[in-house]
Amino acid sequence: MDEKEQGEIEERPAVAANRAMRVAAALANRDNDEFAKPGKLVEIRFIKGQSLSLTASRLLALMILAAGGDAWRDIPHRIRKADIRRGHKGNERIADMLEELHRTLFAEDDTSWRGRRATRRFPLIQMSREEVDEEGHEAGWIEWEFTPDARRLIQESETYAVLNRQSILRFRSTYALRLYEMGALRIHRRQSTWKGDVIALRAALGIDPDVYKDFAQLRRKVLQAAKAEIDQLAHFTIEWKEVRQGRAVSEIEMRFIAKDAPEQISTVDELERHSTGRKARRDGLVEKIVSGEDATVKSVPTGRKKLREMGNGGGEDEPLAGFPSGSLHYASSMLFRDIARSHGGGWDIDLIAAAYREHMGDRLGNLGGNKLKQSFTGFCESYASRRGRP
Numbered sequence: 001m002d003e004k005e006q007g008e009i010e011e012r013p014a015v016a017a018n019r020a021m022r023v024a025a026a027l028a029n030r031d032n033d034e035f036a037k038p039g040k041l042v043e044i045r046f047i048k049g050q051s052l053s054l055t056a057s058r059l060l061a062l063m064i065l066a067a068g069g070d071a072w073r074d075i076p077h078r079i080r081k082a083d084i085r086r087g088h089k090g091n092e093r094i095a096d097m098l099e100e101l102h103r104t105l106f107a108e109d110d111t112s113w114r115g116r117r118a119t120r121r122f123p124l125i126q127m128s129r130e131e132v133d134e135e136g137h138e139a140g141w142i143e144w145e146f147t148p149d150a151r152r153l154i155q156e157s158e159t160y161a162v163l164n165r166q167s168i169l170r171f172r173s174t175y176a177l178r179l180y181e182m183g184a185l186r187i188h189r190r191q192s193t194w195k196g197d198v199i200a201l202r203a204a205l206g207i208d209p210d211v212y213k214d215f216a217q218l219r220r221k222v223l224q225a226a227k228a229e230i231d232q233l234a235h236f237t238i239e240w241k242e243v244r245q246g247r248a249v250s251e252i253e254m255r256f257i258a259k260d261a262p263e264q265i266s267t268v269d270e271l272e273r274h275s276t277g278r279k280a281r282r283d284g285l286v287e288k289i290v291s292g293e294d295a296t297v298k299s300v301p302t303g304r305k306k307l308r309e310m311g312n313g314g315g316e317d318e319p320l321a322g323f324p325s326g327s328l329h330y331a332s333s334m335l336f337r338d339i340a341r342s343h344g345g346g347w348d349i350d351l352i353a354a355a356y357r358e359h360m361g362d363r364l365g366n367l368g369g370n371k372l373k374q375s376f377t378g379f380c381e382s383y384a385s386r387r388g389r390p
Contacts, residue, residue: 018072020160025069032370033166035065039159041150042185043204047105047121051206054174055093056100059084060124061168061177063144071146072155078143081131094130094142101125108153122149161185166271167233170278176226178205180234183256187236187381188343194254201252215249232270232278235259235378258385261360264378268371323364323372328353339377345384352383 024036041064046052052060064071066079084094102125110120128144146154161184171177182204186192196204198215205222212218223240231237236256243251259267270278324331328340328349340349356379357364367375 018155018158020157021069021072021154023160023162024071027162028068032373033164034162035068035165036160037061037064037163037181037184038071038154038157039161039185040153040157041124042161042181044153045107045203046206047107049208050104051208052104052174053097053100054171054177056097056104057174057177058168059094059097060101061163061181062165063125065163065165067146072151074145074148074151076127076129076143076145078141080140081142082140084142098125098128098130098142098144102128120149123147124150159185164235164271167235170233170271171229173226173229175205175207175222176229179226179238179254180230182254183230183234183236183238187256187258188345188384192256192258192385194256195251197251198249232281233267235264235267235374235381258381259378260382261356261375261379262363264374265367265371267378268374322368323357323376324353335373336376339373340380343377343380343384345380345387347384347387352380355379355383 020036020038024038027034027036062079062084063077066083067077070077081094084097102123105121105123107119107121110118112118124147126145126147128142130142131140161181163181163184167180168177171180182194183192186194194204198218201207202209202218207218207222212221219242227238236258238254238256240252240254242249243253270281273281324336328337331337336353337349340352344352356376359379360367360375
Protein backbone atom coordinates (compact mmCIF):
# COMPACT_ATOMS: atom_id res chain seq x y z
CA MET A 1 0.00 0.00 0.00
CA ASP A 2 1.50 3.37 -1.01
CA GLU A 3 1.47 6.56 1.12
CA LYS A 4 -1.45 8.09 -0.80
CA GLU A 5 -3.70 5.07 -0.20
CA GLN A 6 -2.67 4.96 3.45
CA GLY A 7 -3.53 8.64 3.85
CA GLU A 8 -6.97 8.17 2.30
CA ILE A 9 -7.75 5.36 4.74
CA GLU A 10 -6.60 7.40 7.73
CA GLU A 11 -8.73 10.39 6.69
CA ARG A 12 -11.88 8.29 6.33
CA PRO A 13 -13.81 7.61 9.58
CA ALA A 14 -13.98 3.91 10.42
CA VAL A 15 -17.73 3.41 10.89
CA ALA A 16 -20.73 5.34 12.13
CA ALA A 17 -21.04 5.64 15.88
CA ASN A 18 -24.39 3.87 16.05
CA ARG A 19 -24.66 0.24 17.02
CA ALA A 20 -26.45 -0.92 13.87
CA MET A 21 -23.62 0.18 11.60
CA ARG A 22 -20.97 -1.32 13.88
CA VAL A 23 -22.75 -4.67 13.67
CA ALA A 24 -23.19 -4.30 9.89
CA ALA A 25 -19.45 -3.66 9.48
CA ALA A 26 -18.56 -6.64 11.68
CA LEU A 27 -20.87 -9.01 9.77
CA ALA A 28 -19.50 -7.77 6.44
CA ASN A 29 -16.05 -9.01 7.50
CA ARG A 30 -17.31 -12.56 8.10
CA ASP A 31 -17.61 -15.18 5.40
CA ASN A 32 -21.30 -16.01 5.87
CA ASP A 33 -24.76 -14.96 4.69
CA GLU A 34 -25.75 -12.80 7.66
CA PHE A 35 -26.13 -9.02 7.47
CA ALA A 36 -27.70 -6.27 9.57
CA LYS A 37 -30.65 -4.13 8.49
CA PRO A 38 -31.11 -0.95 10.60
CA GLY A 39 -34.21 -1.07 12.79
CA LYS A 40 -35.63 2.21 11.51
CA LEU A 41 -35.67 0.81 7.97
CA VAL A 42 -37.46 -2.32 9.20
CA GLU A 43 -40.10 -0.26 11.03
CA ILE A 44 -40.62 2.35 8.31
CA ARG A 45 -44.18 2.65 6.96
CA PHE A 46 -45.36 2.60 3.37
CA ILE A 47 -47.66 5.44 2.39
CA LYS A 48 -51.30 4.46 1.92
CA GLY A 49 -51.82 2.40 -1.19
CA GLN A 50 -48.13 1.70 -1.82
CA SER A 51 -45.85 -1.19 -0.96
CA LEU A 52 -42.85 -2.96 -2.46
CA SER A 53 -43.19 -6.15 -4.46
CA LEU A 54 -41.31 -9.23 -3.31
CA THR A 55 -38.55 -8.76 -5.90
CA ALA A 56 -38.07 -5.08 -5.05
CA SER A 57 -38.02 -5.90 -1.33
CA ARG A 58 -35.30 -8.47 -1.97
CA LEU A 59 -33.32 -5.93 -4.00
CA LEU A 60 -33.51 -3.38 -1.17
CA ALA A 61 -32.29 -5.99 1.30
CA LEU A 62 -29.38 -6.95 -0.98
CA MET A 63 -28.49 -3.26 -1.40
CA ILE A 64 -28.28 -2.90 2.38
CA LEU A 65 -26.15 -6.06 2.53
CA ALA A 66 -23.79 -4.69 -0.16
CA ALA A 67 -23.52 -1.27 1.53
CA GLY A 68 -22.69 -2.90 4.89
CA GLY A 69 -21.29 -0.55 7.51
CA ASP A 70 -21.03 2.25 4.92
CA ALA A 71 -24.79 2.49 4.28
CA TRP A 72 -25.03 5.77 6.24
CA ARG A 73 -22.34 7.50 4.20
CA ASP A 74 -23.05 9.99 1.40
CA ILE A 75 -21.26 7.84 -1.18
CA PRO A 76 -22.27 5.58 -4.08
CA HIS A 77 -22.69 1.87 -3.36
CA ARG A 78 -22.31 -0.97 -5.86
CA ILE A 79 -23.54 -4.52 -6.34
CA ARG A 80 -23.11 -7.14 -9.05
CA LYS A 81 -26.16 -7.94 -11.14
CA ALA A 82 -25.39 -11.63 -10.71
CA ASP A 83 -26.02 -11.23 -6.96
CA ILE A 84 -29.49 -9.86 -7.70
CA ARG A 85 -30.91 -11.95 -10.51
CA ARG A 86 -30.20 -15.37 -8.91
CA GLY A 87 -30.75 -18.04 -11.58
CA HIS A 88 -32.11 -15.75 -14.30
CA LYS A 89 -29.84 -15.31 -17.29
CA GLY A 90 -31.07 -11.87 -18.35
CA ASN A 91 -30.97 -8.51 -16.58
CA GLU A 92 -34.31 -7.16 -17.86
CA ARG A 93 -36.05 -7.50 -14.47
CA ILE A 94 -33.43 -5.46 -12.62
CA ALA A 95 -34.48 -2.20 -14.31
CA ASP A 96 -38.09 -2.77 -13.22
CA MET A 97 -37.02 -3.38 -9.62
CA LEU A 98 -34.85 -0.25 -9.55
CA GLU A 99 -37.64 1.91 -10.97
CA GLU A 100 -40.06 0.52 -8.38
CA LEU A 101 -37.65 1.46 -5.59
CA HIS A 102 -37.31 4.97 -7.01
CA ARG A 103 -41.06 5.65 -7.13
CA THR A 104 -42.12 3.99 -3.86
CA LEU A 105 -42.67 6.48 -1.04
CA PHE A 106 -42.29 5.79 2.66
CA ALA A 107 -43.68 7.75 5.60
CA GLU A 108 -42.74 8.66 9.16
CA ASP A 109 -44.20 10.91 11.84
CA ASP A 110 -42.64 14.38 11.91
CA THR A 111 -43.24 17.96 13.03
CA SER A 112 -44.09 20.84 10.70
CA TRP A 113 -42.37 24.24 10.64
CA ARG A 114 -45.19 25.46 12.93
CA GLY A 115 -44.52 22.76 15.48
CA ARG A 116 -47.57 20.70 14.59
CA ARG A 117 -47.80 16.97 13.95
CA ALA A 118 -47.02 16.11 10.35
CA THR A 119 -46.29 13.16 8.07
CA ARG A 120 -43.02 13.14 6.19
CA ARG A 121 -42.93 11.26 2.86
CA PHE A 122 -39.78 10.33 0.98
CA PRO A 123 -38.11 7.64 -1.19
CA LEU A 124 -35.07 5.63 -0.10
CA ILE A 125 -33.11 5.71 -3.37
CA GLN A 126 -32.14 9.02 -5.00
CA MET A 127 -29.92 7.83 -7.84
CA SER A 128 -29.14 4.58 -9.60
CA ARG A 129 -26.84 3.82 -12.48
CA GLU A 130 -27.09 0.50 -14.35
CA GLU A 131 -24.47 -0.74 -16.76
CA VAL A 132 -26.06 -1.51 -20.12
CA ASP A 133 -25.50 -4.57 -22.23
CA GLU A 134 -23.46 -3.96 -25.36
CA GLU A 135 -22.87 -6.20 -28.36
CA GLY A 136 -24.42 -9.20 -26.69
CA HIS A 137 -22.13 -9.04 -23.66
CA GLU A 138 -23.69 -8.67 -20.22
CA ALA A 139 -22.52 -5.77 -18.11
CA GLY A 140 -22.20 -6.62 -14.49
CA TRP A 141 -22.87 -3.82 -11.98
CA ILE A 142 -25.40 -1.33 -10.70
CA GLU A 143 -24.57 1.73 -8.61
CA TRP A 144 -26.88 3.74 -6.36
CA GLU A 145 -27.06 6.34 -3.62
CA PHE A 146 -29.44 6.44 -0.67
CA THR A 147 -31.46 9.62 -0.12
CA PRO A 148 -30.54 11.96 2.78
CA ASP A 149 -33.69 10.77 4.60
CA ALA A 150 -32.66 7.14 4.23
CA ARG A 151 -29.13 7.88 5.45
CA ARG A 152 -30.54 9.78 8.42
CA LEU A 153 -32.71 6.80 9.42
CA ILE A 154 -29.75 4.45 9.04
CA GLN A 155 -27.48 6.69 11.12
CA GLU A 156 -30.10 7.10 13.85
CA SER A 157 -30.75 3.35 14.18
CA GLU A 158 -29.38 1.82 17.36
CA THR A 159 -31.43 -1.35 16.84
CA TYR A 160 -30.94 -3.78 13.98
CA ALA A 161 -32.27 -7.02 12.51
CA VAL A 162 -29.75 -9.74 11.64
CA LEU A 163 -31.02 -11.28 8.41
CA ASN A 164 -29.90 -14.28 6.39
CA ARG A 165 -29.33 -13.76 2.67
CA GLN A 166 -30.45 -17.27 1.76
CA SER A 167 -33.71 -16.84 3.68
CA ILE A 168 -34.33 -13.48 1.97
CA LEU A 169 -33.96 -15.07 -1.46
CA ARG A 170 -36.17 -18.07 -0.70
CA PHE A 171 -39.32 -16.39 0.59
CA ARG A 172 -42.18 -16.47 -1.91
CA SER A 173 -44.45 -13.96 -0.16
CA THR A 174 -43.71 -10.28 0.38
CA TYR A 175 -45.74 -10.45 3.61
CA ALA A 176 -43.57 -13.33 4.86
CA LEU A 177 -40.46 -11.30 4.12
CA ARG A 178 -41.84 -8.28 6.02
CA LEU A 179 -42.78 -10.42 9.03
CA TYR A 180 -39.37 -12.10 8.89
CA GLU A 181 -37.65 -8.70 9.16
CA MET A 182 -39.99 -7.63 12.00
CA GLY A 183 -39.24 -10.85 13.88
CA ALA A 184 -35.48 -10.65 13.31
CA LEU A 185 -35.56 -7.14 14.78
CA ARG A 186 -37.26 -8.35 17.98
CA ILE A 187 -35.97 -11.88 18.54
CA HIS A 188 -33.11 -10.74 20.81
CA ARG A 189 -35.24 -8.50 23.00
CA ARG A 190 -36.52 -9.43 26.43
CA GLN A 191 -40.07 -9.10 25.10
CA SER A 192 -39.86 -10.47 21.55
CA THR A 193 -43.36 -9.35 20.56
CA TRP A 194 -45.13 -6.94 18.22
CA LYS A 195 -48.51 -5.53 19.24
CA GLY A 196 -50.90 -3.28 17.35
CA ASP A 197 -54.38 -2.90 15.92
CA VAL A 198 -55.42 -4.18 12.51
CA ILE A 199 -54.71 -0.81 10.88
CA ALA A 200 -51.16 -0.82 12.25
CA LEU A 201 -50.66 -4.41 11.07
CA ARG A 202 -51.78 -3.55 7.55
CA ALA A 203 -49.47 -0.51 7.51
CA ALA A 204 -46.49 -2.54 8.78
CA LEU A 205 -46.94 -5.22 6.13
CA GLY A 206 -47.87 -2.82 3.32
CA ILE A 207 -51.26 -4.43 2.69
CA ASP A 208 -53.34 -2.47 0.20
CA PRO A 209 -56.50 -1.07 1.87
CA ASP A 210 -58.66 -2.55 -0.91
CA VAL A 211 -57.62 -6.19 -0.33
CA TYR A 212 -58.36 -8.64 2.50
CA LYS A 213 -60.89 -6.30 4.10
CA ASP A 214 -62.35 -9.19 6.09
CA PHE A 215 -59.99 -10.31 8.87
CA ALA A 216 -60.71 -13.97 8.15
CA GLN A 217 -59.24 -13.42 4.68
CA LEU A 218 -56.27 -11.52 6.10
CA ARG A 219 -55.63 -14.32 8.56
CA ARG A 220 -55.76 -17.03 5.91
CA LYS A 221 -54.08 -15.25 2.99
CA VAL A 222 -51.46 -13.28 4.89
CA LEU A 223 -50.76 -14.43 8.45
CA GLN A 224 -51.14 -18.18 8.05
CA ALA A 225 -49.35 -18.24 4.70
CA ALA A 226 -46.49 -16.10 6.04
CA LYS A 227 -46.21 -18.21 9.21
CA ALA A 228 -45.81 -21.38 7.14
CA GLU A 229 -42.84 -19.89 5.26
CA ILE A 230 -41.23 -18.30 8.31
CA ASP A 231 -41.47 -21.46 10.40
CA GLN A 232 -39.72 -23.34 7.60
CA LEU A 233 -37.06 -20.84 6.48
CA ALA A 234 -36.28 -18.49 9.40
CA HIS A 235 -34.25 -18.97 12.58
CA PHE A 236 -37.40 -18.42 14.62
CA THR A 237 -41.11 -19.26 14.54
CA ILE A 238 -44.11 -16.98 14.89
CA GLU A 239 -47.33 -17.20 16.89
CA TRP A 240 -50.06 -14.62 17.36
CA LYS A 241 -53.01 -13.87 19.60
CA GLU A 242 -56.14 -12.08 18.43
CA VAL A 243 -57.86 -9.66 20.84
CA ARG A 244 -61.54 -9.07 20.11
CA GLN A 245 -64.08 -6.39 20.84
CA GLY A 246 -67.36 -8.15 20.40
CA ARG A 247 -67.01 -10.29 17.30
CA ALA A 248 -64.44 -8.08 15.56
CA VAL A 249 -60.67 -8.48 15.93
CA SER A 250 -59.38 -5.22 17.38
CA GLU A 251 -55.73 -6.02 18.15
CA ILE A 252 -52.99 -8.49 17.23
CA GLU A 253 -50.09 -9.59 19.43
CA MET A 254 -47.31 -11.45 17.62
CA ARG A 255 -44.64 -13.44 19.42
CA PHE A 256 -41.37 -14.50 17.79
CA ILE A 257 -39.79 -17.65 19.26
CA ALA A 258 -36.16 -18.68 18.66
CA LYS A 259 -35.72 -22.20 17.32
CA ASP A 260 -33.73 -24.73 19.30
CA ALA A 261 -30.63 -26.45 17.92
CA PRO A 262 -32.28 -29.39 16.05
CA GLU A 263 -34.81 -27.04 14.45
CA GLN A 264 -31.97 -24.77 13.32
CA ILE A 265 -30.29 -27.73 11.61
CA SER A 266 -33.53 -28.54 9.77
CA THR A 267 -33.77 -24.90 8.64
CA VAL A 268 -30.21 -24.92 7.28
CA ASP A 269 -30.97 -28.17 5.42
CA GLU A 270 -34.10 -26.64 3.88
CA LEU A 271 -32.29 -23.47 2.78
CA GLU A 272 -29.76 -25.61 0.95
CA ARG A 273 -32.42 -27.60 -0.90
CA HIS A 274 -33.97 -26.63 -4.23
CA SER A 275 -37.25 -24.74 -4.03
CA THR A 276 -39.02 -27.52 -5.96
CA GLY A 277 -41.08 -29.46 -3.45
CA ARG A 278 -40.61 -26.92 -0.63
CA LYS A 279 -44.33 -26.37 -0.11
CA ALA A 280 -44.95 -30.11 -0.16
CA ARG A 281 -42.21 -30.62 2.43
CA ARG A 282 -43.71 -27.82 4.52
CA ASP A 283 -47.14 -29.44 4.35
CA GLY A 284 -45.75 -32.89 5.16
CA LEU A 285 -46.78 -34.35 1.80
CA VAL A 286 -43.33 -35.70 0.86
CA GLU A 287 -42.15 -39.02 2.20
CA LYS A 288 -38.40 -38.95 2.80
CA ILE A 289 -36.66 -42.23 1.99
CA VAL A 290 -33.00 -42.66 2.90
CA SER A 291 -31.12 -45.78 1.83
CA GLY A 292 -28.23 -47.23 3.76
CA GLU A 293 -25.73 -45.78 1.29
CA ASP A 294 -27.39 -42.34 1.42
CA ALA A 295 -27.37 -42.40 5.19
CA THR A 296 -23.62 -42.95 5.12
CA VAL A 297 -23.02 -40.20 2.60
CA LYS A 298 -25.20 -37.76 4.55
CA SER A 299 -22.59 -37.35 7.27
CA VAL A 300 -19.76 -36.69 4.79
CA PRO A 301 -18.99 -33.00 4.08
CA THR A 302 -20.18 -31.91 0.63
CA GLY A 303 -18.78 -29.38 -1.79
CA ARG A 304 -20.77 -26.50 -0.29
CA LYS A 305 -18.88 -23.35 0.60
CA LYS A 306 -17.26 -23.86 3.98
CA LEU A 307 -17.98 -21.39 6.70
CA ARG A 308 -14.86 -19.47 7.60
CA GLU A 309 -13.92 -17.25 10.47
CA MET A 310 -11.08 -14.97 11.46
CA GLY A 311 -8.45 -16.74 13.52
CA ASN A 312 -6.75 -15.43 16.64
CA GLY A 313 -3.40 -15.02 14.98
CA GLY A 314 -2.24 -13.35 11.80
CA GLY A 315 -5.70 -12.85 10.25
CA GLU A 316 -5.74 -16.01 8.10
CA ASP A 317 -9.05 -17.83 7.65
CA GLU A 318 -9.51 -21.27 9.17
CA PRO A 319 -12.27 -23.76 8.29
CA LEU A 320 -14.80 -24.20 11.08
CA ALA A 321 -14.07 -27.45 12.93
CA GLY A 322 -16.16 -29.17 15.63
CA PHE A 323 -17.52 -27.58 18.76
CA PRO A 324 -14.78 -26.89 21.38
CA SER A 325 -14.64 -29.22 24.38
CA GLY A 326 -13.22 -26.74 26.89
CA SER A 327 -13.81 -23.13 27.82
CA LEU A 328 -14.92 -20.87 24.98
CA HIS A 329 -12.64 -18.16 26.39
CA TYR A 330 -9.57 -20.17 25.42
CA ALA A 331 -10.81 -22.00 22.33
CA SER A 332 -8.69 -21.73 19.18
CA SER A 333 -11.73 -20.37 17.34
CA MET A 334 -13.29 -17.05 18.39
CA LEU A 335 -16.51 -17.72 16.50
CA PHE A 336 -18.38 -19.64 19.21
CA ARG A 337 -17.33 -17.15 21.87
CA ASP A 338 -18.64 -14.28 19.73
CA ILE A 339 -21.92 -16.09 19.02
CA ALA A 340 -22.51 -16.79 22.72
CA ARG A 341 -21.79 -13.16 23.62
CA SER A 342 -23.96 -11.75 20.82
CA HIS A 343 -26.95 -14.09 21.13
CA GLY A 344 -26.77 -15.44 24.68
CA GLY A 345 -28.55 -12.56 26.40
CA GLY A 346 -25.64 -11.75 28.73
CA TRP A 347 -25.38 -15.22 30.30
CA ASP A 348 -21.96 -16.74 31.00
CA ILE A 349 -20.70 -18.13 27.70
CA ASP A 350 -19.25 -21.30 29.25
CA LEU A 351 -22.56 -21.95 31.02
CA ILE A 352 -24.30 -21.72 27.64
CA ALA A 353 -21.69 -24.00 26.02
CA ALA A 354 -22.13 -26.65 28.73
CA ALA A 355 -25.91 -26.56 28.34
CA TYR A 356 -25.52 -26.87 24.56
CA ARG A 357 -23.25 -29.93 24.85
CA GLU A 358 -25.73 -31.58 27.22
CA HIS A 359 -28.68 -30.72 24.98
CA MET A 360 -27.08 -32.07 21.78
CA GLY A 361 -25.42 -35.16 23.25
CA ASP A 362 -24.03 -37.57 20.65
CA ARG A 363 -25.53 -35.51 17.80
CA LEU A 364 -22.91 -32.82 18.37
CA GLY A 365 -20.13 -35.00 16.94
CA ASN A 366 -21.90 -35.17 13.57
CA LEU A 367 -22.15 -31.40 13.09
CA GLY A 368 -19.74 -29.09 11.32
CA GLY A 369 -19.58 -25.99 9.15
CA ASN A 370 -22.65 -23.84 8.72
CA LYS A 371 -24.98 -26.36 10.40
CA LEU A 372 -22.93 -26.24 13.59
CA LYS A 373 -22.83 -22.44 13.56
CA GLN A 374 -26.58 -22.10 12.98
CA SER A 375 -27.35 -24.78 15.55
CA PHE A 376 -25.32 -23.05 18.29
CA THR A 377 -26.72 -19.63 17.34
CA GLY A 378 -30.27 -20.95 17.63
CA PHE A 379 -29.53 -22.57 20.98
CA CYS A 380 -28.08 -19.32 22.37
CA GLU A 381 -31.16 -17.37 21.27
CA SER A 382 -33.48 -19.99 22.72
CA TYR A 383 -31.46 -20.11 25.96
CA ALA A 384 -31.70 -16.34 26.41
CA SER A 385 -35.38 -16.29 25.41
CA ARG A 386 -36.33 -18.91 28.01
CA ARG A 387 -34.34 -17.39 30.87
CA GLY A 388 -34.53 -13.66 30.21
CA ARG A 389 -31.64 -11.47 31.32
CA PRO A 390 -29.27 -12.64 34.10
